[in-house]
Amino acid sequence: MTTGNAAALFAVLAGVSLALVTGGSTPHTGRRRHIVDSTAIVIRAGLIVVIGVLLEHLHPAGIAVILPYYGVLFVIGLPFLWLRPSRLFLVGGVWMCAAPIVSQAFRLLDPQSVAGGFGGLGVGAILLRLLVTGEYPAFTWVSYLCFGLAVGRLDLRRRNTAVGLLCAGALLAAGASLLSHVVTSLPGVHDRLVHTWTGPPVSSWAALQLHLQVGLQGVTPIHSWWWLAVSAPHSGSVADLAFTAGIALAVIGLALLATRVATRWWQVVFGAGTMTLSLYSLHLIMVLPQTWPDYGPRRLVPEVSVVVVVGIVFATLRWKGPLEAVVTVTSRTAARGVDRAFRRRRHSPQPPRRAIRARTPR
Known part of the structure; x- marks a missing residue:
C-alpha cells in the first residue's frame, strides 16, 4: 500500500x-x-x-x-x-x-x-x-x-x-x-x-x-x-x-x-525532514551487511529511532545536516564566484578602438 x-x-x-x-x-x-x-x-x-x-x-x-x-x-x-x-x-x-x-x-x-x-x-x-x-x-x-x-x-x-x-x-x-x-x-x-x-x-x-x-x-x-x-x-x-x-x-x-499549530514543536519532532540527504546517506550505510547484519523487519524500529533522534538533536540545536551544509556552502560559493566574474567582465573597460582613416586617392 x-x-x-x-x-x-x-x-x-x-x-x-x-x-x-x-x-x-x-x-x-x-x-x-x-x-x-x-x-x-x-x-x-x-x-x-x-x-x-x-x-x-x-x-x-x-x-x-x-x-x-x-x-x-x-x-x-x-x-x-x-x-x-x-x-x-x-x-x-x-x-x-x-x-x-x-x-x-x-x-x-x-x-x-x-x-x-x-x-x-x-x-x-x-x-x-x-x-x-x-x-x-x-x-x-x-x-x-x-x-x-x-x-x-x-x-x-x-x-x-x-x-x-x-x-x-x-x-x-x-x-x-x-x-x-x-x-x-x-x-x-x-x-x-x-x-x-x-x-x-x-x-x-x-x-x-x-x-x-x-x-x-x-x-x-x-x-x-x-x-x-x-x-x-x-x-x-x-x-x-x-x-x-x-x-x-x-x-x-x-x-x-x-x-x-505548535510550529516549533513540529520542527523539532520532524527535524529529520530538514536533513534528508545526510540521513538517507546514513540509511544506506546502516543497511550494509557489515554495519547491520540483520536486514529483516526487526531492523526497522531501531533504524527509525536513530533517524528521529538525530533529527530532533539537530533541529533543537538549529544545526544543518552535514551533507546539506557541504552542498549548500559549495554551491553558493561557486555561484557567487561566477556572478563576480560575470560582473567583472561586464564592467571591465574595453580597449580603445583604433581609428580608421579614410584613404584619399592620390
Missing part, C-alpha cells in the same frame, strides 16, 4: 525545495535568477550525483540509490523553474500522461536497455539509464518535479493552500486508482498483462498481482500498452505517476495544516 509513495514524495519535495531556494512565491529576477540561482542548482546537482555514485559503490548489486537520478532531475528542471504555478501543474499533468508513452516507445525500439546499476557502463549507457531505463528515470519523473515546483511557488502560509493541496491530491490519487481498476478490468486485459509479464512465471491475474504489489524496477514491461494503466509501485506508468503524485500532494497539504 505504501510502496513507491516515499520515493515520489521525495521527488515532489525536490521541486518544492528548488522553488523555495529561488524565491518561493516571489521568484528571484534578473542576474540573481539567471546566473546565481542557475549556477547554484547545477553545482548542487553535481554534488548530489557524486554523493550518489559513491553510495552506489557501497551497494554494487543491492539497493538502487536514488541520488544520481535526483541530481539529473535538478538539471532537467531548470527550463521549468520560472513558470507560474498554473502552468507548472499543467506541464506536470501533460508530462505525466506523455512521458510513460515516450519511454515505452523508446524501450520498444531498444529492448536491450534494462534497469540496473552503473558498473561497467559507458557515459552514453549511464545517461540512458539515468534518464529512461533506471529505477528512478529522471525523464519520467519530471512530472513530480513540476508539481513540486508549482507547490513551492504557492503561498504556503495560507490555510486555503494547504486544504487545496490535501483535497486535490486525495482526488488525484483516488481517481488514478479507480481509473486503473476500470481499464485493467476490461475484457482480455488481465490475460494480456499475464502473457506479457517479464518477471517470474505466473499463470493468473491473482498471481501477477502479488508481484505487482511488491513493485517493478522503475519501468513497465514493453510488450503491451495496457501496462501504462497498471498502478504498480515503481512502474512509471501513467496510473502509478498520477496515484503517487496525488499522495505526495495530499501529504504536503496535511503537513502544512498540522504545522499551523
